[in-house]
Amino acid sequence: MARNIETSENRDNGLIGLIPVALSAALFAWLITQANTIAEGGAIRYVWDWVPSLGISMSFMLDGLSLTFALLISGIGAMVFLYSRTYLAGQEHFNRFMFFLTSFMLAMLGLILADNLITLFVFWELTTITSYLLIGFAHATEKGRRSALQALFVTGAGALALLAGFILLGTTMGSFELSEILANGDALRNHELYVPILILILAGAFTKSAQFPFHFWLPNAMAAPTPVSAFLHSATMVKAGIYLMARLHPAMSGTDIWFWTLTVAGAFTAVFASVLALRQIDLKQSLAYTTLMALGTLTLFLGQDSAYAMTAFATFLIVHSLYKASLFLVVGCVDYSAGTRNADILGGLGRIMPVSALAAALAALSMAGFPPFLGFIGKELQYAGILAIGSQPFVFTVALLLSNALMFAVAGIVALRPFWGRREVELPRSPKEVPWTMLLGPVVLACLGVFFGIHPDPLQFALVDPLVASLLGSIDEAKELKLWAGVNMPLILSIVTVTLGAALYIGHRGLRAWLGRVVAAAPNFDRGWDRFLAGLKGFAAWQTRIIQPGILRVYIGVTFATALVAIGGTIIARNAWPGLPDFQDVTWPIIAISLLISVGAIMAALTSSRVAAMAALGVVGIGVAMVFIVFSAPDVAITQLLVETLVVVLVAVALLRLPLLDQGGRDHRPADAVLALGVGGVFTLVLLAVLETPIDLRLTEYFEVTSWPEAFGRNIVNVILVDFRALDTFGEIAVVVIAALSAYALLRTTSERKDP
C-alpha cells in the first residue's frame, strides 16, 4: 500500500479529483437516457471510417449487453472516483492515479461499446496497459512491480492470441464488424476454422477474466490501491473477458466444444477459487478469490443456451458488480480506518463505523444470497439455470452449490467478523468512521442490492431483458426476476446452500488450517510462473550469446543468412521460380558495361591492395553511371558521376592514414563466399520474378501528363523531386544534413581529444 495516512487527514486533492467524478456521472446519466430506446429493442450505432481499405472502422454499438456493462462501469466508476479522492488524499501521485483510472474507465467503455473487432482489440489492449499502470502504482515495492508485470504478461499474451483470433475471424467472415458477424452465426459455427478461432479468442478471454489455469494473476493484482481493486478487479476489467464471451455468444455458442470448454472451466474455477477464498486471511485476498469464483460462474452460464441460464448470467453479473464493488470499498474503509485488513485481528468495528458496517452487511447479505436481496434472486436463477443444463446437471449443480456455500462463508468472514466479531488484539490504529465521500459508494451500491431485490421490475425492464435479448436474439426470452417463485428445486437448493454455508463459516478456522496443508501440497501456479520467467530469461541469454556475440561479422552474417533462408525458402516452398530470362534484346554495349561492373566488383572483393580496391570501386561506379546514361537517365548519371568523384576524394584522404588492408595474410573466406553467392543469387531471382510481373505505370503517367501543364517543368525527374514529391525530398535533404553534421561532430571530438 502506497499511501500515507498521517498526512492525509485533512487534505483532499483539490477540485481536480472531481473532474473524473463529473465525467463518469455525466456518462452514466447519458446512458440512462438511452435505456428506454434499448429496452424497446433498439440499438444505437455510430460508425467512423478508420482504415476503410482494410475494412476497419471506429464503430460503436449500444445494445442491451453493452448498456448493462456501460452503466456498471460509469456508475461504479463515479463512486470509485469520489472514494479515491479521499482514500488517496495527500498521496504524492494522486493526479497521475486519477489520470490512469480515468483512462482505464474510458478504455473499458470503448471496449464494451466497440462494434468492430479491431476497435475492440485496441481498447482491450488499452485496458491491459492502464491496468498495468494501476496495479504497479505502488512501483516502489517489488511486489507491486512483480504483480503488475505478471498481469501485463498474462493478459498481454492472451491479447496476442485474441488478435490472431480476431483477424482469423474477420477474414473468415469477410467483415470485422461485430454486428455482421453476429448475424451469421451458423456460417461461423460450420466453418472449418471455427475451432482455431474459438481457441484463440477463448485464450484472450480466459486470461483477461482469470479463468483456471490463468487465474493466478488476479489475486496478485490486489497489490493495487483498494479503489482500483474494487473497480478493475471486480466490476470491470476482469469482466472484459466475460463481456467478450457474451458478445460472441450468439455467433459461437451452441457447439459441443463451446459448451464443454466454458462449462468445465467455469465450474472448476468457481469451486477452486471459492475454496481458496476461505483460506485467505487478508480480506482483500478473500474478495479477490470470490471474484474469481464469480467469473467462473459467469463463464459457466455463458456455456449454456437456455433462457434460464442467460437470465441467471445477466442477473448475477449485475448482482456481483454491485456487492463486490461495495465490499471492496468497505474493506478499503476498514483498512483506511484501522490500518489493517487481517481478518484474524479485526473485530468490533460495528459500533465505531456504523455506516460502513451497514454497507458491509447489506452487500454481504446480497452476496450470501439472503432474501429479499437481489443476490437471492440471482442465486435462484443460477440454480434454475444449472438445472436446465444439457448434460451432467448433477455434477455442475453440486459444483455450483459448493461454491455458493463457500461464498456464503466468505461473506460472513468479510462482513461479519470485522464489525461484530470479538476483537482479540490491539489494532494498528484507533479506528473511526470514514468521511462521507468514501461511504457514499459502498452504501449506494449495497442499497441498490436491496432495492432491486424488492423491486426487480425496473432492472428487469431496463437491463436484464435487453441483455438477454442481445444474447438470445429475442426480448421475450428472459425469465422473470421474482423473490418468491413457490417451493421448487431452486428454493430447496438455496436452503441447502445457506445451511452448508453457515456450517462452513462456523468451522472456517479449522478448515483453513486443513486447506493450508492441501494447498501446500498442490502445484503452485504463482511459483510456476516465476520458474517460467526464469526459464524464459535463461533462453534469452542463451540465444543472445549464440546470435549476438558482440562480433560485427556474426551479426551481419546472421542477418544475411536469415534473409537468404527466408526468401530462398519461400521461393522453394511456393515453387515461385522465375522463368528463364530472355536475353534476346541484349546489345553489345550493355554486355560490355555489365562485364565492367562485374569485374570491378569481383576485383574489389578479392584484391588485397587498397589502391586496387579503390580503383575497382571507381570502375563499378562509372559502370553504373554508364547504365544510367544508356537507359535515358541523364540526371541520375550526372549525379552518380559527381558522387563517384567525391567518394574517391574522401577515400583517398582517409586511406592516407589507415593501415594496409591485410596485415596478417590474405583474406580468404570460403564459407562467407558461399553465403555471399547465395544472397546474390536469391537477389537476382527475386528481381527476375519482379520483372515478370506487370508494372503499374499509373503514377508515372500522371507525372508525365501533369508535369508541364500543372507544374510548369519539362524535366519530369526534377519536377517530381522539387514539386510532386517535395516533402520526400525535404526529408531526404534533412538526412543529408544530419549525416554531414554527425560526421563533422565525430571528427571534431577526435581532434579535441588528441590535442586539447
Place this chain on the structure above:
Amino acid sequence: MEALLALTIGVLVATAVYLMLARNILRFIFGLVLFSNAANLTIFVSGRVTVGAPPLIPVGADAPVGDVANALPQALVLTAIVIGFGLFAFALVLMFRAYSSLGTLYSDEMRVAEPREGGKT
C-alpha cells in the same frame, strides 16, 4: 535487357556481402558502397529500362512524345545516390574515428560496448 542487369546486380550483391563479412571494417565500407550501387540499380531496373528516351517534355508539347523512360524510379534513385553518399561519408568518418581511438581496423577487436565475458576488451 533487364535480365542481364539483374544478373549484374546479383554479382554486385554477392561481392558486397562478401566484403561486408570481412573482419577489416575498411572492407566492410567497400561492401557498403557496392551494396548501395546494387540497391540503386535495383530500383532503377524494377521501373523497367528504355534506351534513348529521357523523360523530358519537348518545347511546344504538353507531355513527352512517344515512349520515354520511367521518371519515377529515376527521381528516387537520384536522391538515394546523394543519401548513399552521406551514409558512406559518415561510415568512413566513423571508421576513422574508431581506428584512431581503438588502434585497430578489425571489428573482432572492437569490443568496448560488448566486452568479452571475463571483462577483457
Place this chain on the structure above:
Amino acid sequence: MNSIILRVGTRYLAGILVLFSLYMLIRGHNEPGGGFIGGLIGSTSFVLYAIACGTAEARAALKIMPQNIAVAGLGIALLAGIAAALFGDALFTGQWLFLNPTEDSKGLPISTVLIFDIGVYLVVFGSILSIVFAMEEEI
C-alpha cells in the same frame, strides 16, 4: 600539391565550376540538372580548391561555414514548402508567379519550387563541403 600552375588554374576552374553549377541549378526544371546536381558540382569546385590550395584558403574563399550553409538550405527549403500553406494549398505545393506575361509566353517564372531547389542546392553543397573540409583537416 604545391604546383603553382595547379593553384592558379584551380582558382579559375573553381570559379567557372561555381557558375556552371548555378546554371545547372536554374535550368534544372526543364533540362537535366537541378539542385542536387548543381550542389554536387558547386561543392566539387571548392573540393578542388581545397586540394590545390589547402582547406584554410578554401574556407577563407567560402567565407561562411559550410555547416551553416547546409542548415540554411534546409531552412530555405522548409520555408518554400510552408509558403504553400499561406496560399491555402497543402504543404510543399508549388506556387508560381509569372512576371511580364505576353501573348506567346507566360513570362518570367518565379516560383517556390525554384526556391526549394535552391535550398536543396545549398544543403548538398554545404553538407559535402563540411565533411570534406573536416576530413582534410582532421585526418
